[in-house]
Structure formats: C-alpha cells, structure tokens
Amino acid sequence: MIRQYRTELPAKHRQDWQTVRLLLPYLWAFRGRIGLALLFMVAAKLANIGVPLALKAIIDDLDSSHLPETVMTLPLALLVTYGSLRLATSLFNELRSIVFAVASQSVIRVVSLKVFEHLQQLSIRFHLNRKVGGVARDMERGTRSIGQMLRMLIFSIVPTLFEILTVTGILLYQYRPAFALITLTAMLCYFALTYAVMNWRLKFRIRMNEMESMASTSAMDSLINFETVKYFGNEANELHRYHHYLRQWETAAVKSQWSLALLNIGQGIIIAIGLTWILILAAQGVVQGELSLGDFVLINGFMIQLYIPLNFLGSVFRELSHSMTDMERMFELLDEEPEIKDAEDAIDLPAGPASVRFEQVSFHYQAERPILQNISFEIPIGHTLAIVGHSGSGKSTLPRLLFRFYDTSAGTIKISGHDIRTLRLHSLRRSIGIVPQDTVLFNDSIEYNIRYGRPTASPEEIIAAAKDAHLDEFIEQLPEGYQTIVGERGLKVSGGERQRIAIARTLLKNPAILVMDEATSSLDSRTERGIQGALQQVTSKHTSLIIxxxxxxxxxxxxxxxxxxxxxxxxxxxQDLLEQGGVYAELWKIQHRKESGKNEQ
Structure with missing residues (x-):
C-alpha cells in the first residue's frame, strides 16, 4: 500500500535565465561586494595568464644568452616576476573568496527569510494540500543551491570564460590565426555538447528531486505518527513505502550517472583533439623556425591553463543545472499567491472590547458539499455564545472563518461593525484568542509555549496565566519546572496538560474575543471542574465563542x-432549549445519563 503525496508544485518549468533573473534583485542589494569579488577575480586571472608569458621570456632568454653576467641578471629578474605572478594569483583568489563569502551568505539569508515569510503568509488551504516534509525539502535545497550557483559562477564559469577570451586574444595577436581558431572551435564544441546533454539530463534531476521529496515526506509522516504505526503493527508497510520512493530515486540517479559518463567521454575527446592539434602546429612552427622554444612552452602553458578547468567545468555545468532546478522549485513556492491577504485600503481593528456578528454566512470547501448555510448570529460585547451539534455539523469551521483562514462563500462577518475583509490580518488575529480542540505545542519548554501567547510577557505574567489554567501544581512537580521540554508536538505531556498549556497561552494573550473550541474535551471531569471557574471568570471579561x-x-x-x-x-x-424538548434537550439527557453512570461507578 503506497500513499501518494502531493509534494511537487505545479509544472511551470522556466528557462534557466528566468530563474537567474528572479535572483538578480537579491544580488543587486550586495552589488558592491560582488563587484569587488569580480575585480579580484580579474586580477587573479590576469596574474595567472602572465605566468606562461614570464616563463616564455625566461626560456627564450636562457636559450639565446651566452654571457654569464646576462644569465645572472635578466633571467633572475624574470624569475622573480614569475614567482610574484604566482603569489599574486593565490593572493587575489583568496581575497576574492573572503569578499565573496560575505555577499553569498547574505544573499542566502535574505532569500531564506523571504521564502519562509511567504510560506507563513500562504493560506491554510495551501498548507493542507502540501506535505510539510516536501515543502521544507524544496526550501532547503533551493537556498543551498543559491550558494552553490554563486560559487560556480564566481569561482569557475566567469573566470574560465574570461581566461578563454583573454588567451584567445593573445594567441590571435602574437601567432597565426589558426591557433586562436582551433582554440575557439574546441571551446564552442565543448560548450555546445555540454549544453545539449545537460538539457537532456535535466529530466533525470527533476525526477530525483521529486522522489527525494516523496521519500523525505514519507519518513517524516511515519515518524510523526510513530505511535499509530506501532498500534497497527505497520512497520513493514512503512518500510515498503519508503523503499518504493528510494528505488525510483535510485533509478533516476543511475540514469543521471551514466548520461554524465557519456558527457565526460565526449568532453574528453574534444579536449584531446584540440590540445593535440594545437601542439602539433606549435611543434611544426619550432622546427620551421617560425616559433621559439619559449613560444612552444607558452602555447602549451595556455592550453593546460584552459583545458584543466574545462575538465572540471563539465561537473560545474552539471551542478549548475542541478542548482537551477532546485532554485526553480523554491521560486515556485514564491509564485504561489496567498489566497487570503490584506486589502489595499485595509485598516487596523480598534483596540478594546469587540462584538461579533455573522450575517447570512455560507461556506464550502467544495461547491457540491456545503459546510455552513445562512448562519446568522451576534455576540454583543462581553457576552458568551455557545455552539453545539453533532460531529460534522460545521462547528469548528466558524473559528476558521472568524480568524479569516478562509473567506466566506457568501455573507459577511463583522467585528465591532467592521467587515473582517477590510481589516489587516495581523490586527484581526491579534484581537482573537483560541484554545483549539487539538492542541499542538512547539518542541520547546513549557515557558516558551505559554509565552507564545504574548512574547513580551514577564515571568510573573506567565506564572499568573499558568495558575489561572490550574497548571502551576503540575509544573511545580517537574524537576525542570517551566523549562521542561514538552517534546515533538507536545507529546511528552498528557492531552489534558497540553490543553491547559493552551489555555494558559490564550489567557496570557488576553484577547478581545475568546474562542474555546471544545477546550475541555481532553480534560478529565475533576480537572475540568477545577478550571471551569477560571474559564467562566475569563469568558465573563471577553466576548466569547464556545464550541x-x-x-x-x-x-x-x-x-x-x-x-x-x-x-x-x-x-x-x-433552560429554554431544555423546555423545547428538541435536539439540545436530547443531547443533554444523553450526557446527563453518562455523567450519572460515571458518578455511581
């Protein structure tokens, strides 16, 4: 049994230049450092090109000198120049690395923050339709690929292209056009082959990314639901599911590898032919007296300096192609438009007590399956409204609409007379506090989870909120007290304790509107009675919606x-509903009989 996950984003493959163009605004912010790094790169390459020129001069001078004093003066100066150029090459390369590191890491930081901020702004519908593991993996690969791409451009591709053009110009200026023509022809063939094969291999990389995201999502899903896996003894099924995605990844990876081998063979043939052809011409020139021995060494040195980077340039282009693919998936996350966002003329909700009004509200996730139909009610300031009903009646959808996780399909929701669609989302959600039915905590301390309701709260306020939620006695029994780590999703504490932490967190927020979504459903009767007084005291001070x-x-x-x-x-x-003898009265009788039976036991 293989569960399918929708981890991939819609296929909107863009050209590589379009992906780079999306990155340009972030690079422009650090243009000074990037420009300085490029200057150091040019200086390093000019010094590197000067090395064979200095060596040519040394060899020619030694070959033509007969007087001892000449040998001790001119070649010595050239040798010092040769060594200085070697030193300058290393020095400028290291300066380039130092300057570029700051710019590169800064760009990665800015883009990572941008993507994370955008994910936070996307609607709940997006996050429900995506698996966290896949999205997190796409984000991680995308931000990592930025650094890889920039390093390859600044340290490999741009320097190599600059060196090719410079060397070709020197060959064209000093020697027969044939040397420059052969060099350019070999380079063009090399790049054409690399580009064609890389485009062909791209589909294997895309498939590898998809299967890697699937495998990551599968593993994360299984580990999060560890207890469920154990309850049903489905370890073998989870292993089979994970192995299924790994096998598909392996198949794509093998195809990618053998296609790379074919590319490397083709590149090696082009380099070997070009280098051999040029050296044959150079050797003929020496024999015929057209070229000196120093010219032969110079041409050979230039070819080595060009072709050695080309051996690595194939892998650089491969990694660049992979980085572009990874960056594309990350930028596709940024392409996702938030379903719910502030209107251009949105305003802040005025501070202070607030009323809530639903006017003919209807809502559906799918048009053929309505969830709410023509719901109208009002909660005046300081009043409490309760919602009851069977499971699936639409109760828990109301808070989601109030928080504006979704917009209504029809009708209007107003807070203190303001349509919530005209309010800034931050202002709206700041004024509402909720104790959800299923509380999920951060894998951090109890103090952190309570403080999350109001990050600026003092330790005294946190303790007061814990006492109001009848949580203080439990915390005092813990060896680490408020610094106790609650574990992944809060699973190190019981359901009732998680719920009380959620209540304390909401009390600390002290919102104008309070929502209790079956807030005591995870509490035993004794604990519920213990905090019921506190809840009633809190709801009496707020406009409250209780599910x-x-x-x-x-x-x-x-x-x-x-x-x-x-x-x-x-x-x-x-009392009125009991006297009506309808659905509410029937629910009351059923629950009353259950409670009476428990008390008798």
Whole structure:
C-alpha cells in the first residue's frame, strides 16, 4: 500500500535565465561586494595568464644568452616576476573568496527569510494540500543551491570564460590565426555538447528531486505518527513505502550517472583533439623556425591553463543545472499567491472590547458539499455564545472563518461593525484568542509555549496565566519546572496538560474575543471542574465563542446555537432549549445519563 503525496508544485518549468533573473534583485542589494569579488577575480586571472608569458621570456632568454653576467641578471629578474605572478594569483583568489563569502551568505539569508515569510503568509488551504516534509525539502535545497550557483559562477564559469577570451586574444595577436581558431572551435564544441546533454539530463534531476521529496515526506509522516504505526503493527508497510520512493530515486540517479559518463567521454575527446592539434602546429612552427622554444612552452602553458578547468567545468555545468532546478522549485513556492491577504485600503481593528456578528454566512470547501448555510448570529460585547451539534455539523469551521483562514462563500462577518475583509490580518488575529480542540505545542519548554501567547510577557505574567489554567501544581512537580521540554508536538505531556498549556497561552494573550473550541474535551471531569471557574471568570471579561462538547460547560451562556448539517436548527438559553424538548434537550439527557453512570461507578 503506497500513499501518494502531493509534494511537487505545479509544472511551470522556466528557462534557466528566468530563474537567474528572479535572483538578480537579491544580488543587486550586495552589488558592491560582488563587484569587488569580480575585480579580484580579474586580477587573479590576469596574474595567472602572465605566468606562461614570464616563463616564455625566461626560456627564450636562457636559450639565446651566452654571457654569464646576462644569465645572472635578466633571467633572475624574470624569475622573480614569475614567482610574484604566482603569489599574486593565490593572493587575489583568496581575497576574492573572503569578499565573496560575505555577499553569498547574505544573499542566502535574505532569500531564506523571504521564502519562509511567504510560506507563513500562504493560506491554510495551501498548507493542507502540501506535505510539510516536501515543502521544507524544496526550501532547503533551493537556498543551498543559491550558494552553490554563486560559487560556480564566481569561482569557475566567469573566470574560465574570461581566461578563454583573454588567451584567445593573445594567441590571435602574437601567432597565426589558426591557433586562436582551433582554440575557439574546441571551446564552442565543448560548450555546445555540454549544453545539449545537460538539457537532456535535466529530466533525470527533476525526477530525483521529486522522489527525494516523496521519500523525505514519507519518513517524516511515519515518524510523526510513530505511535499509530506501532498500534497497527505497520512497520513493514512503512518500510515498503519508503523503499518504493528510494528505488525510483535510485533509478533516476543511475540514469543521471551514466548520461554524465557519456558527457565526460565526449568532453574528453574534444579536449584531446584540440590540445593535440594545437601542439602539433606549435611543434611544426619550432622546427620551421617560425616559433621559439619559449613560444612552444607558452602555447602549451595556455592550453593546460584552459583545458584543466574545462575538465572540471563539465561537473560545474552539471551542478549548475542541478542548482537551477532546485532554485526553480523554491521560486515556485514564491509564485504561489496567498489566497487570503490584506486589502489595499485595509485598516487596523480598534483596540478594546469587540462584538461579533455573522450575517447570512455560507461556506464550502467544495461547491457540491456545503459546510455552513445562512448562519446568522451576534455576540454583543462581553457576552458568551455557545455552539453545539453533532460531529460534522460545521462547528469548528466558524473559528476558521472568524480568524479569516478562509473567506466566506457568501455573507459577511463583522467585528465591532467592521467587515473582517477590510481589516489587516495581523490586527484581526491579534484581537482573537483560541484554545483549539487539538492542541499542538512547539518542541520547546513549557515557558516558551505559554509565552507564545504574548512574547513580551514577564515571568510573573506567565506564572499568573499558568495558575489561572490550574497548571502551576503540575509544573511545580517537574524537576525542570517551566523549562521542561514538552517534546515533538507536545507529546511528552498528557492531552489534558497540553490543553491547559493552551489555555494558559490564550489567557496570557488576553484577547478581545475568546474562542474555546471544545477546550475541555481532553480534560478529565475533576480537572475540568477545577478550571471551569477560571474559564467562566475569563469568558465573563471577553466576548466569547464556545464550541462545546460537554453541555455542562455552557449552561450559563447568554445564547446557545444548535447546528445540524451546517444550519442553525435551535437557539436560546440553556433552560429554554431544555423546555423545547428538541435536539439540545436530547443531547443533554444523553450526557446527563453518562455523567450519572460515571458518578455511581
């Protein structure tokens, strides 16, 4: 059984130059350092090209000198020049590395922050449709590939191209055109072959990326659901699923490798033919007296300086192609438009107490499956409204609409008279606090998770919030107290303790509007009774929306709505609904009998 994951983004393959163009604004911000690195690169290459020229002069001078004093003066100066050029080459290369490192790492940091910020702004629908492991892998590969691409451009491709043009110009100026023509022809054949084969091999890299993301997602999903795997004894199935993606990755990787071998063979043939041809011409020139021995050494030195980098340039182009593919997937994340975003004329929600109003609100995830239909209600400032209903009635969709994770399909939601679509998202969500049904905590300390409600809170305020949530006694029993790590998703603490941390976090936020989405569903009756007084005290100070599982927690609500299949079928206060003898009364009887049975036991 293989579960399919949608980790890949829509296929919108762009040309490499388009990918680089997207990176240019980030590079432009550090143009000074990048420009300085390029200057050091040019200086290093000029010094490197000067080495064979100095060696030619030394050999020619030694070959033509007969007087001892001449040998001790001119060649000595040339030898010092030769050594100085070698030193200058190394020095300028290292200066280039130092200057470029700062620019490269800064670009990676800025792009990483940009992508992460964009992911935070994308709608909840995007994140529900994607697997975290795949998206994280695409982001990691993309940001890493930026550094690789910049290093290859600054340290390999640009220097090699500069050296090719400079050497070709020197050959054309000093010697017969045939030397420059052969050099250029060999280079053009080399680059044409490399470009053609790299484009052909690109599909293998894309497939490798897809399968690597699938494998990463599969492993992460299995480890996150570790207990579920153990409950059902499905370790073998998880291993088979992971192996399935690894095998497909392996197949693509093997094809990529043998296609690379073919490319290397072709490149080697071109280099060998070009180098041999030029050296034959140079040797003929020496024999015929057209060239000196120093000229032969110079031409040979130039060819070695050109062709040795070309041996590595093939792998550089391969890695550059891979980097472009990885960067493209990362930039496709930036192409995703946020489904929910601020209007151009959005305003901040005024601070202070707030009312909530739903006006004929309807919502659906899919057009053929409505979740809410014509929901209307109002929660005045300081009042409490409770929502009850069977599972799947649409109760938990209401907070998502209130937070504007989704926009309504029809109707309007207003806070203090303002349509929430006219409010800035940060301002809107800052004014609402929620204790969700399923609390997920950060893999950090209890203090960090409580402080998350208001990062600027003092230690005293954190302790006060923990006491209000009846969490302080539990924390005091822990050896590390508030610094206790709660584990991945908070799994090191019980469900009830996670819920109390969530309550403390929301109390610390102190929002104008409080949402309790079955906030006590994970608590035992004793713990629930212990914090019920605190919850009632808190809700009395806020405009509160309570989605209730246990009806005993909402008997004091100002208004209770009963939902069924996305519609309000009953509404009123607790006693009124009991007297009506409808769905609410039936739910109350069922829960009352269960509670009575537990008490008798």
């Amino acid at each position: 209730a599982h246990r009806l005993s927690t909402i008997v004091d609500a100002d208004l209770i709505l009963v939902l069924d299949h996305g519609q309000i079928i009953e509404q009123g206060r607790h």
